[in-house]
Amino acid sequence: MGKTLAEKVWDAHVVRKGEGEGANAQPDLLFIDLHLVHEVTSPQAFEGLRLAGRPLRRPDLTIATEDHNTPTLDIDKPIADLTSRTQIQTLRNNCKEFGVRLHSLGDAEQGIVHVVGPQLGLTQPGMTVVCGDSHTSTHGAFGALAMGIGTSEVEHVMATQTLSLKPFKTMAINVEGTLRPGVSAKDIILAVIAKIGTGGGQGYVLEYRGSAIRALSMDARMTICNMSIEAGARAGLVAPDQTTYDYMYGRPHAPQGEEWDAAVEYWNTLHTDHDATFDVEVDLDADTLEPFVTWGTNPGQGISLNEAVPFPGDFGDENAKLAAERALQYMGLEAGTPMKDIRVDTVFLGSCTNSRIEDLRAAADVIRGREKDPKVRMLVVPGSARVRLEAEAEGLDKVFKEFGAEWRFAGCSMCLGMNPDQLEPGERCASTSNRNFEGRQGKGGRTHLVSPVVAAATAVRGTLSSPSDLEPASVSASTTTDAA
């Protein structure tokens, strides 16, 4: 019988097969092709190596960047928060001591770890990629098996360049059809999570398939794979194709010359065989999909933007009912309120989910020639210093600034409350990030997860909106952005 893509990648990395079969088989020992490191989940791992007198086995397969703690303003000044500054300095010291390549704040390659890897061409099809960050699933967009790990595992990879991993189950997410204008990859993944739930992917590697996925760009595929973890999945991936190769070709660490040809020949084998079977298959219709938005405090609590805040009584399951009641209370929402009547205070465009160049372009296209609701604050945070430079070369920074948005330096920013970009208690945010957990964007902050174009349209109207809700843009203002 044939193999799924995930099984092929897995099998190609087995250093040592675990004994036994089925659910209680011993884990396989897998080789790790790329280890991404950042300041938050690494200090205790480096310390563990030091205490045990162990070297870092493969510095040449390891790369570090600073992203979670870093400010997005005044990056040329010392970091004001002392504990953040200490953590960043600790990473710098550790990378120096163990010979790890580091892209620090101010460096042209600094940025969110999941934006940096792909843009350098370090993420390639058929690889195993790990990082002490759950959104490592992002790299699955290239047909890599990419997993978030804890700090003990970070130390294990540093010491051995391997991980002990238990067998997984496979789930196909079939998305057939054509997305309508204003509907994007973010809406696909929010709809998938709403459908299967935050635990629905638990134990599974998801493979996103179907005509709607094939039609997506790499940036869009990364958005989808990024949020696989929000469905509880161990990883999410998309088979590589010409779109993947076109994205990779010429990137600094992409293979060159004959190596490129050899790589493509191998990459072409990385697809699920016709006679392979998935443990579970889930179908989603792209033709009828609408912009999606979350109303609650976990990413599975999402609905179409055209709908209203649900009634807890509508949930059959007692736990879901309780969770909905609690979420509505935290979110300050009344059941039955149309989602589009919900007014926001802040719009955040950024995070490892939606901070790549296409995300910025899509949002800029919506706001170009339009005015921001004066009561709304909008933060635009490119995913990496390189994305920022690219956007500025296209004049996107001017579009955002003229609109009245804040144009920031690269980092995780308002996705999580670890740096100065945070919501105030009770503040409501339309956010292109990945988690609407209580307090995630700042203590007491209220998060609605949305796509970049919904974020942009919301900044115009002040209430949750899709681009189709907007009046036509003024012609005169649009002429200022011809640089793009």
Added chain:
Amino acid sequence: MEKFTTHTGIGVPLRQSNVDTDQIIPAVYLKRITRTGFEDALFSAWRKDPSFILNQEPFNAGSVLVAGPDFGTGSSREHAVWALKDYGFKAVLSSRFADIFRGNSGKQGLLAAELAQDDIELIWKVLENAPGTEVKVDLVSKTVECGNVVAPFEIDDYTRWRLLEGLDDIGLTLQHEEDITAYEATRPSFKPKTLPARIQ
């Protein structure tokens, strides 16, 4: 890692599903560079509410957390496990754990025991009717006892063995270093290296 065979301690009923790791420990506490001292950070936002279960005696002295389904979702932060352990928890019972949280627990000697939701509900009732009731978690027999409830739990054999023996993962893997070296020799040359750095 300390060996785990059985543990008996006060059970804490946390009647909530989807307890994500941002709730277990908010990001602001992740700036520390130590592996211990996170007890103050555990559920820090919820602990500001006087009615929160860990603010009530005798639950504040609890060591077995009995939680709703999908415990430990979200961020991979192992700090969530460190915070639970530093507070004094030895075991968490739930009908479904997020994979990364479960993995992290196994590395740190915190027992993540998977029970049927019906059994979780029975244990919740015992703990709510008689606060302070102890829960006995027996990893040898894979059972939980609480009041008149006796329930089996699931844990994979490998993690169970490592917990029972108190084994260090890295040490185990390095016993197979020859296999790693042999694998490295077979890797295709087109696979990328981070060094030397190529910059665009």
